[in-house]
Each structure stands twice: as C-alpha cells, then as structure tokens.
Amino acid sequence: MNTTHTILITGGSGFIASRLAQRYQQSGLTVLAPNRKSLDISDSDAIRQYFELHQPTLVFHLAGMSSTEGCEQNQLLAKKINVDATTEIAKACKAHQAKMVFFSTEQVFNGNSEAGPYTESSTPIPNTYYGTTKLMAETEVLKHCPTAWILRLTWVYGLPTKEFPKVNPNILWDSIVAGKEETLISASKNEYRGLTEVGELMSHLDHIETIPYGIYHFGSENNVSRYEITEYILRELNFDADNLLREKRAGIRDLRLSNEKIKGEGLSFRDSKTAISASIKAYQQQ
Numbered sequence: 001m002n003t004t005h006t007i008l009i010t011g012g013s014g015f016i017a018s019r020l021a022q023r024y025q026q027s028g029l030t031v032l033a034p035n036r037k038s039l040d041i042s043d044s045d046a047i048r049q050y051f052e053l054h055q056p057t058l059v060f061h062l063a064g065m066s067s068t069e070g071c072e073q074n075q076l077l078a079k080k081i082n083v084d085a086t087t088e089i090a091k092a093c094k095a096h097q098a099k100m101v102f103f104s105t106e107q108v109f110n111g112n113s114e115a116g117p118y119t120e121s122s123t124p125i126p127n128t129y130y131g132t133t134k135l136m137a138e139t140e141v142l143k144h145c146p147t148a149w150i151l152r153l154t155w156v157y158g159l160p161t162k163e164f165p166k167v168n169p170n171i172l173w174d175s176i177v178a179g180k181e182e183t184l185i186s187a188s189k190n191e192y193r194g195l196t197e198v199g200e201l202m203s204h205l206d207h208i209e210t211i212p213y214g215i216y217h218f219g220s221e222n223n224v225s226r227y228e229i230t231e232y233i234l235r236e237l238n239f240d241a242d243n244l245l246r247e248k249r250a251g252i253r254d255l256r257l258s259n260e261k262i263k264g265e266g267l268s269f270r271d272s273k274t275a276i277s278a279s280i281k282a283y284q285q286q
C-alpha cells in the first residue's frame with residue numbers, strides 16, 4: 001500500500017470496515033474510518049464536505065445496507081444508501097482525484113437460472129432488492145468514477161477475536177455456536193456459494209492498486225453445498241454432525257463466482273474448506 005495515501009473507509013463500525021481500519025492504522029497509514037454518526041452517507045452535503053475537509057486519496061466504500069431482508073422491507077432507504085450515496089461518493093472521488101474501491105456482492109446473480117461459477121462477463125440477474133441496489137450502484141460507479149475497482153464479494157466470515165469479539169452471523173460461527181450449544185442447524189444441499197475469510201480478503205486489498213480498474217469477482221471458490229460445508233465444519237470441530245445437522249429443503253441457489261480474472265492478476269483465494277480449517281485452527285489457538 002502506498003504510504004502517502006489518506007485512506008477513507010466508509011461505515012467505519014461495520015464488520016469488514018472496522019477490521020480494515022485497524023489493519024491500516026497498525027501499518028502506520030493515515031486512515032479515516034467515520035461511523036454513521038461522523039459521516040452519514042445518506043446526507044450528500046455531508047459527503048461533499050467530508051471530501052473537501054479531508055481530501056482522501058483512496059476510498060474503501062464499505063458502508064451500506066447489507067441485510068437482504070432489510071433492503072426488501074425498506075426499499076426507499078436501501079436505494080438511498082446503496083445506490084444514491086454510492087453515486088455521491090463516486091462523484092466525490094472523481095472530483096478529488098481519489099481512487100475508489102466499491103464493494104458489491106455475489107447476490108447480483110441471485111436470479112440467474114444458469115449454473116455458476118459466474119464470470120465477470122456473465123450478465124447478472126438480481127432477484128432481491130439488495131442485489132438490485134448493488135448492481136445499480138455498480139453502474140453508477142462505472143459512470144462517475146474512472147478510477148474505481150468494483151469488487152463482488154462472496155459471503156465473508158470471521159471468528160471472534162480479543163480485539164473484535166463480535167462477528168456478523170456467518171456459517172462458520174453459527175456452526176460453532178450450534179455445536180457448543182447442541183442446537184440443530186439446517187442447511188440446504190442446493191445452495192452453492194463461496195466463503196471468504198475476512199483476513200484473506202484484507203490481505204488482498206493491500207494489493208488493489210496493482211490491478212487495473214474494473215469489475216472483479218473477489219472471493220473464495222467453493223464447489224460444495226452449504227450442507228456439505230456445514231457438515232465439514234462440524235466434523236472439523238469434532239461435533240456430532242449426524243445428530244446436529246438437518247437438511248433444509250430448498251430450491252437451487254447457485255451463487256458461485258469464478259475468480260479466474262483476479263487470479264490472472266496474481267491474487268488467488270484459498271478454496272473455502274482450506275480457509276475454514278485454517279480459521280478453526282487459529283481460533284482454537286488464541
């Protein structure tokens with residue numbers, strides 16, 4: 001990472017943003033990571049003033065409404081936060097010659113009927129409002145900011161640490177909790193998507209400036225179902241998978257992303273099982 005940057009990370013208290021801010025602060029970089037109170041991105045004047053005052057040179061735009069259900073229930077707000085605010089940030093980046101990293105999602109493919117893994121050339125067909133807003137935002141970023149990377153993430157997870165004891169719900173942590181508490185966990189044999197460990201995501205973000213601007217599928221590949229992954233996690237932890245795991249009947253949901261394009265730029269993600277085993281080991285050793 002170029003040490004002369006003034007880095008802005010929006011949504012500073014978020015799961016990924018708070019970890020990224022700490023990572024860069026510890027590396028001695030100049031980092032601004034305003035939470036919603038310090039920079040409410042639904043206020044376009046506030047965005048413009050923030051850029052005027054702080055002159056960021058590299059912006060990781062992570063703030064957003066990230067709950068699929070929340071977006072479905074409050075579509076006006078979802079559009080305001082995920083699309084309109086992203087558009088303002090893209091315009092501000094252009095006005096201040098800042099580079100922008102925008103975080104999109106594999107859910108832009110939630111309505112595609114053909115099987116994954118999808119490439120960056122596949123036409124996305126979102127069928128959730130969350131996915132729709134993210135795809136609209138991608139278009140706005142491409143339109144307004146020529147110096148932008150659009151990264152489609154896939155199911156990012158992390159485990160609690162001393163510094164970050166709270167994690168968003170995720171398949172690994174949810175399985176650990178279910179195993180410890182001996183509660184049943186259900187998972188579909190028809191759901192396929194990559195799982196990306198947050199530390200690996202961040203270490204790849206360090207190299208973002210080495211790759212050309214554009215859209216990238218930025219996450220782990222995974223060719224086994226959510227059921228198989230859950231079973232794998234429970235067995236890795238020596239929990240009783242036969243009794244704890246139930247099959248959830250659900251239609252096919254294939255959100256797998258191909259990461260060939262990013263691999264071509266020298267950044268490769270571990271497959272999901274390998275990363276999960278490493279996370280479990282690190283968690284047990286802390």
Ligand SMILES: NC(=O)C1=CN([C@@H]2O[C@H](COP(=O)(O)OP(=O)(O)OC[C@H]3O[C@@H](n4cnc5c(N)ncnc54)[C@H](OP(=O)(O)O)[C@@H]3O)[C@@H](O)[C@H]2O)C=CC1
Nearest residue numbers: 011013014015016036040041063064066103105153155156
């Ligand atoms: N985690 C994942 O698996 C994936 C994440 N992404 C995207 O990556 C980004 C970060 O995800 P993640 O860290 O998991 O999500 P989080 O929900 O943890 O973080 C999003 C942050 O955005 C903040 N925010 C919401 N509205 C506003 C606002 N009006 N002004 C300022 N901040 C606001 C939230 O603040 P508050 O805490 O106050 O609510 C929250 O801290 C999101 O854009 C998400 O869509 C994409 C694909 C996968």
Ligand SMILES: Cc1cn([C@H]2C[C@H](O)[C@@H](COP(=O)(O)OP(=O)(O)O[C@H]3O[C@@H](C)C(=O)[C@@H](O)[C@H]3O)O2)c(=O)[nH]c1=O
Nearest residue numbers: 066067068069105106107110128153154155156250253
């Ligand atoms: C939308 C949807 C959800 N579900 C189920 C799966 C899961 O148990 C639950 C919630 O799934 P979701 O995919 O909506 O949400 P979630 O599992 O929390 O994951 C998402 O996190 C955010 C931040 C992202 O950006 C996404 O990329 C995605 O990884 O609903 C389906 O079975 N089919 C569907 O079409």
